[in-house]
Amino acid sequence: MRRLLLLCVCLLPQLAVASPWTLPQGTLVVSGRYDFEAADREFLDDSGDDVPYSLRGGYQASTFTVGARFGLTDRLEFELAVPLRQVAYTADPVILLPRDPASEVGELDYHQENIIDLSQKVQGIADLKFAVRYRLWLAQTVGALQLEVVTPTGYQGPQGTFGDRPNSIATFVSDLPRFVRPENVADDVTLGDGVLQIKPAFLFGWGFATGTFMRLDLGYNLRLNGAGDLLSGALRAGQLLGRHVLVYAGVEGEYTVEDGRVIGVSVAAEDPTLPAAEYGGTNNLALREVTLDRDRLVIPAGLIIRVTPEAELNFGYATTVW
Numbered sequence: 001m002r003r004l005l006l007l008c009v010c011l012l013p014q015l016a017v018a019s020p021w022t023l024p025q026g027t028l029v030v031s032g033r034y035d036f037e038a039a040d041r042e043f044l045d046d047s048g049d050d051v052p053y054s055l056r057g058g059y060q061a062s063t064f065t066v067g068a069r070f071g072l073t074d075r076l077e078f079e080l081a082v083p084l085r086q087v088a089y090t091a092d093p094v095i096l097l098p099r100d101p102a103s104e105v106g107e108l109d110y111h112q113e114n115i116i117d118l119s120q121k122v123q124g125i126a127d128l129k130f131a132v133r134y135r136l137w138l139a140q141t142v143g144a145l146q147l148e149v150v151t152p153t154g155y156q157g158p159q160g161t162f163g164d165r166p167n168s169i170a171t172f173v174s175d176l177p178r179f180v181r182p183e184n185v186a187d188d189v190t191l192g193d194g195v196l197q198i199k200p201a202f203l204f205g206w207g208f209a210t211g212t213f214m215r216l217d218l219g220y221n222l223r224l225n226g227a228g229d230l231l232s233g234a235l236r237a238g239q240l241l242g243r244h245v246l247v248y249a250g251v252e253g254e255y256t257v258e259d260g261r262v263i264g265v266s267v268a269a270e271d272p273t274l275p276a277a278e279y280g281g282t283n284n285l286a287l288r289e290v291t292l293d294r295d296r297l298v299i300p301a302g303l304i305i306r307v308t309p310e311a312e313l314n315f316g317y318a319t320t321v322w
Contacts, residue, residue, distance in 0.1 A: 160264015
């Protein structure tokens, strides 16, 4: 993703309450969060280059997440998050296979049968998140352990442009007419990674009398079903302005420590600015074998406004820089 906008409405007992500052015993926090994502560029998985989507492509996603946290004791809390998500990708249609002049199929029928339309939309319940946090100590600094489990809900996971088979460029190129079919299009639209994830983490925070806070998260993301494991980390800092406003910013990222399985061949473009009418068959295609893993660096920032002693509004923006 190139850009991420989020609006979060949270019923919180105090401003910016968050792990590793676990909730007091018996406290229930309910939240509703809306995220909007948009991109017209992509980072290529093999080189990391930042290029426009081919065929004037564009990506959008909207997610509404209902969440709840509960303090079982002053040190132990549980969290559940249920996201409802819609993902859409749009691009100009294109014909990639040239018509055989000797074919008995009429030109009109040929074009109708071979137009590749990458535009798709899916919606449904995305990955469910369960988490438990245990606070180790509380002073000017605070530390906590967290175990998070993320589970898919039966949706179709990510695949190559024309499905998860074949999973090698050589096989794909050897039989293009078989694989490059409109009914095989499966790329760019999914509700999540489609794999079970187990994420232990250590959370460390600092709080100061000046209203400043800092937070450091370090974790390991164990991903099953052939997905690559990830190291994850985040550093955030914020400042309370008066009694009702808090500004924050940070950096967060993931780094692959184990390559994931190949999920298919991804079809990009040598020249992503070339219009569909000038593709000239497969001459402009750039093929990559995509694996189920990722490295990324994200810069988030935001503003929290305390509306009442029990309610807050959280407005945030984030951009993927690598």
